[in-house]
Amino acid sequence: MNGTALAIAALVMLTLVKATPLIYAALGGVLSERSGIVNIGLEGIMIAGAFASVVVSGATGNPVLGALAGVAAGALLAAVLAFVATRLAVDQIVAGTGLNIAALAGAGFGLVVVYGQPGASREVPALGATGSNVLIVLAFVAAAALQLALARTPWGLHVRACGEDPSAAESAGIDALRTRFWAVVAGGAIASLGGVYLSLAELDLYSDGMTAGRGFIALAAVIFGRWTPLGATGAALFFGFFAALQFTLQRAGVPSELLQALPYLAALVALAGFAGRVRAPAADGVPYVRS
């Protein structure tokens, strides 16, 4: 294989590695928002997934158990948001922001309590290259599965109905609050895999701030992808590409801070370009209160 082909292959692989956590988070965001709940707390859910998976993997020596624990932790955090958003009808953006702050601090606190040191955990058994590849493939499978489920199954139709008009959905006998609740929890479980990937597949530890705003970039991917699983996956690949570019361009002498800013700037530009041209689910972000 000649040099350019090798370089391109490496870039593609790196893009996939960088995009996979975004894909999981974006899928979680899509599912949540299609049901009508804006999940700003994706960042916190990824943190929970990343941290819990490391702790359990370290404690049991089994990274797969760790991954499952990460999923459970993400689902649990999502359940908190789902509860306050559906039963208490609070402002979803504010609640999600609070959840992010609490999750980051909780993980930081956990680092001291579990490992006796702030900043980073110890190295733990990780999923390795095989595990990483499995998770990458799984991300695409999940995207396809979610796309089909939303479009073709009764559950998918009910979720979409709740996201467009929960009052109309309820008049057809659907429990909008319960549907939304479980959509958010399921979305959280999927999103947390993004965090698990960061800590157990790409690396083998948890460090403070390792999610670095990916949960928010994922939200931009949801919008950019027009609230569809496949669209969001495409957008995540796009942002992942910019993250992968960092390494290539570094050698070209571009200042490292500008490179690190690329994914965020890409999300910003995408948002600016797409705003006003896409339509969110009609009831997205609007708390539903039974009268």
Next chain:
Amino acid sequence: MRRAFGPVLAVDGVDLELLPGEIHALVGENGAGKSTLAAIAYGAIAPDEGSIAASGSVGLVHQHFKLIERLRVWENVLLNREPRRGWSIDVAAARERVRGLAARYGLEVDPDARVETLPIGIKQRVELLRELDREPTVLLLDEPTAALAPSEIASFFATVTDLAKRGTAILVVTHKLAEVIAYSQRVTVMRHGRVVARSLTAETDAGAIARAMVGGELPALASRLETQPRALLEVRGLSARSGTSVLRDATFDVRAGEIVGVAGIEGNGQTALADALAAIVPFSGELRFDGALLRADDTPADRLARGIRVIPQDRRHEALVLDWTVRDNVALGRQRTLPLAKFGEAAREVIERFDVRPPNADAIAGMLSGGNQQKIVVGRMLADAPRLVVAYQPTRGIDIGAAALVQSRLIEARNAGAGVLLISFELDEIFACADRVLVIANGRFAGAFARAEIDRGRIGALMAGHTA
């Protein structure tokens, strides 16, 4: 049946019996409790006291459709009852089922169309089909003809009468007495949450029903004085679009000292007209006010500055800040010209002139009844002697007393020299107030009638889109 919402007793000790094969009309003015009663009968709201018994299932066609705009017709009709094939929905079977239903009841629809693309009359068919799919023994229809053209009304009631003949018990909640007389067999009148009259339709008439609804004689409106109409608003070839509402090539005048009524069925371009005049949306064509050309890129503030006031049709979302006091709401629209120190005085003036209850400038607007909220909105719009008032559904959803007061103040504004464009879906309101009546249908103006020439039949035909 008894049901309160906070301090308001919406339904107070009501008994109601529906017999199979009968069309039973439930009438009352806005706020009488009829929609609440229907919702209770359907099971959407639980009563505080009382019991319901039905010999089968109950269907409800809501006044404001419970349709999901972005979904398709079959998805709406069969929501939560979708035919399945394994894990997924059997879409072909779903389409077939909807076509079958449509044929059976004579309500043609395209199962694959997205509801948001359908005209209002067709949307109502979808809503009806959804209920009929459940083969209800009792069918409740809440203000079913609000959005239908007169000819569509006839065909709608043909369907309903046919359903009755098949044995369904039908309740029609309405305030349209002509339809009650023409199509129902039994009528119950509610006022302030109570049943005040019951009768076989054959044994009563519209006048008696109206008196029962109001509890006396209908309130009189302000009298129309002699005025000297002068040119004020000249509209030439006006076209505009606001959301799904489209206005095409409108040409008409409104003169100072007259009320021009725009009669039409909801969804025929009225919103585009009102929004273009308010500068919420741009327009093409020519708009001349007091001789000066209005610009398509004007802002709402520009129009306000000229003395043009547009009373929006949705007071809760387009006219009021519900969490604010009456005082702050009265200032809305005049916040740049009315000094802060005068807010209280302005509020007191509106409260007095419009009989706002409770007469408390510090009351929170969201807590007031619909009628009082509307009085605040209309009151502040008329407070500083506007030149042109565009009143879009100014008495929507308010009780007869408040409606009469609002209409009277509009007439008084006309007497004082303002030009009034009254856009309303209620023909009776237009006939009571207007000096001239224009008809709008499918976004175009279709006819003009002076007060003396008003002809219900012809106007109805024009509203339905039949050319003269």
Next chain:
Amino acid sequence: MTALLRTRAARDVGVVLVAVFGVGSLAMALAHVSPLVGFGSLFDGAFGTPEEVAETLVQTTNLLFPALGIAIAFRAGLFNIGAEGQLMLGGFAAGWLGAQFPLPAYLAIPMVLIGGAIAGGAWGAIPGFLRAKLGANEVISTLMLNFVATLLTTYLVTGPLAQTGGGSQETGTLPKAAQIPDMMVDSRLTYAFVLALVLAAVLWWVLKRTVFGYELRAAGEAPEAARRAGIDLARTAFVAMTLSGAIAGIGGATIVAGVLHRFNTGLSPGYGFIAIAVALVGNLDPLWIVLASLGFGMLQSGGVAMQAEAGVPREVVSLVTGLVIVALAGRRAIANRRTT
């Protein structure tokens, strides 16, 4: 009394107390520290000595500026989650300008404060413009700009605008003339505290008694009604976001000119995020926000002592802060204006 207890405000206060004391105690127990000891060292650390009270007031000031900025944006219906970045830009501008241009105090101090306001304001204007002109969701844009702010200031302070050598992530030290005078000797408390209080009073007056405040509130609470009342929603959004950023920027400037006397990228332990909680607890009202800042300021300064003396990780404070935000998310319904 029972009627008072049943009010929404009382319920919210109760929830906040449960979050703080309940979750706090739980976390302390996990850290093998008795809640009595933990909270004891927290309060003692916040108010024990006059110096400690002064430090609490420093933290109060650092929170008060961004909280006021956030409240202005929230009242206009805009979710400004970017106060952290706006604060950072303001602090950088103050640090760089102050070190770069030595001037007498009566010019230097206004320069650093106004520089901070302009930088923070510009950082708020970007999402403001995107929202006003393009309808772009300001939640995501302000969040993205937080990350960009850190990267941008790091780049500037080590690269083209470097004032110190060796890759240090700091601007030069501010000359004495550019430093805000101390309010109490042997402490970090400066007259920036007074400035913050004055600003709170001014903003209260602006919101309640000016046309600008009236229109801003209308745009935030009933945008369609505001539009029809002649209020320019796009312009209001832009101005509110810019003003919000500017206030946060002044906050960053006071941290640099008052406390640290130089800019470095670590100047804020997340003030911009804690300030969200402060704004909510203060019900978006500038005067109540002063009190809320005091409460959270106490947690911040006491938290340091709590970690040093009782061994409770400082993250407990942020954890509790986050939960308070979740608990109060239902407090003041911010008019929902989904664009994308």
